[in-house]
Amino acid sequence: MTFMQFVMRKHFFTMFVVVKKHINTIMRIHRFLYVIMLSVFYCSAGAQSVDELVVSAFSKYAANDFQGAADDYTRVITLAPEYTDAYFNRAICYEKLEKFKEALLDYNQVVLLNPSDKNVLINRSALLESMGKFELALSDLNKALEMDPVFAAAYYRRAALYEKMNMDEEAVIDFLKFLEFYPGNTAALYYLGNIFDKNEEYAGAIRYYTMAISTDPSYVQAYYNRAYDYDLVFKQDSAIMDYTRVIELDPTYVDAWFNRGYIYDEMNEYEKAIADYSRAVQLNPEAADSYYNRGLARISAGYKKLGCDDILKAAQLGDKISKKFYKINCR
Numbered sequence: 001m002t003f004m005q006f007v008m009r010k011h012f013f014t015m016f017v018v019v020k021k022h023i024n025t026i027m028r029i030h031r032f033l034y035v036i037m038l039s040v041f042y043c044s045a046g047a048q049s050v051d052e053l054v055v056s057a058f059s060k061y062a063a064n065d066f067q068g069a070a071d072d073y074t075r076v077i078t079l080a081p082e083y084t085d086a087y088f089n090r091a092i093c094y095e096k097l098e099k100f101k102e103a104l105l106d107y108n109q110v111v112l113l114n115p116s117d118k119n120v121l122i123n124r125s126a127l128l129e130s131m132g133k134f135e136l137a138l139s140d141l142n143k144a145l146e147m148d149p150v151f152a153a154a155y156y157r158r159a160a161l162y163e164k165m166n167m168d169e170e171a172v173i174d175f176l177k178f179l180e181f182y183p184g185n186t187a188a189l190y191y192l193g194n195i196f197d198k199n200e201e202y203a204g205a206i207r208y209y210t211m212a213i214s215t216d217p218s219y220v221q222a223y224y225n226r227a228y229d230y231d232l233v234f235k236q237d238s239a240i241m242d243y244t245r246v247i248e249l250d251p252t253y254v255d256a257w258f259n260r261g262y263i264y265d266e267m268n269e270y271e272k273a274i275a276d277y278s279r280a281v282q283l284n285p286e287a288a289d290s291y292y293n294r295g296l297a298r299i300s301a302g303y304k305k306l307g308c309d310d311i312l313k314a315a316q317l318g319d320k321i322s323k324k325f326y327k328i329n330c331r
Contacts, residue, residue, distance in 0.1 A: 050083070053076045054073075057089065077090070084114050088110050091123070104127055107120055122157060125140035138161055145158070155174045155175075155178040156178045159171045159172075159175040176192075186212050190222050196208060197225065202232050203233070206229050206230065209223075224242070227246065231263060236263050239259075244260065254284050257280040258277065258280040258289070261274075261277045261293065270298075273293075274297050288317035291314040291319075292322045292325075295308065295310030296311075308329070311325055311330055312330070
């Protein structure tokens with residue numbers, strides 16, 4: 001099996017992005033609700049138009065009319081220039097509209113009006129991070145934690161930012177601190193697995209993926225990554241079990257079929273390997289490596305013609321190794 005190829009993991013840090021957005025969304029929705037409660041105060045103070053505009057803005061935001069909501073908040077600001085939540089929520093609308101410079105200006109205004117607002121620092125740091133301004137984003141998170149040393153969301157966000165800045169030791173410390181507040185947080189446990197994986201500390205990665213799975217037994221990516229690592233540390237039976245679980249949870253997960261087939265191939269269980277590669281081919285008919293590996297497995301199982309047909313197909317799809325193999329072994 002000299003020419004065997006292994007498909008590397010894809011979209012390895014997807015979970016991090018989702019969680020980052022999830023945390024921001026919770027915070028932002030909370031702030032919108034807070035604005036509506038504040039608007040009652042404005043109403044009682046004789047500013048009925050402000051109250052109506054805030055409610056209108058909230059309704060438009062909920063209906064995904066972000067420009068309309070931003071316009072309403074602009075009117076609120078005209079009537080109440082020191083109404084910090086109007087700037088805060090308009091910034092969120094601008095982010096939805098991908099008007100990042102305008103969003104940053106609004107967050108800056110909130111900081112000027114209310115320097116002790118730790119929540120705006122969290123949101124501004126997320127925006128700065130998305131703009132590639134990591135040091136400024138880190139500064140905001142540090143300030144938020146100076147204001148509130150038990151601000152769990154800030155530890156999570158800073159840990160994720162540290163990882164992005166390749167400051168893995170600091171990231172681990174902050175994720176562990178976050179877990180002191182939320183011991184069963186699946187995303188943090190999974191992310192720790194990612195960090196240990198990146199540093200090729202597979203035992204640690206497996207440990208944290210296992211913990212993530214214990215909190216969420218249907219966590220497909222955690223099973224997949226753990227399977228991959230089990231194979232790296234020569235625990236093929238455990239890897240097969242995890243890939244099988246991935247397939248049970250998501251029968252369309254091509255890489256799980258491919259990688260399980262690869263392990264069967266290594267174990268000389270060619271019929272099982274052929275079956276898994278065949279499923280990978282069905283799910284992605286343009287994947288040259290699936291044809292190539294199935295071809296090698298078929299040849300090893302004694303089906304040379306079928307195997308060479310697969311190798312030829314892989315070559316036609318642009319795989320250079322397959323082309324070379326076919327010229328040497330299939331003519």
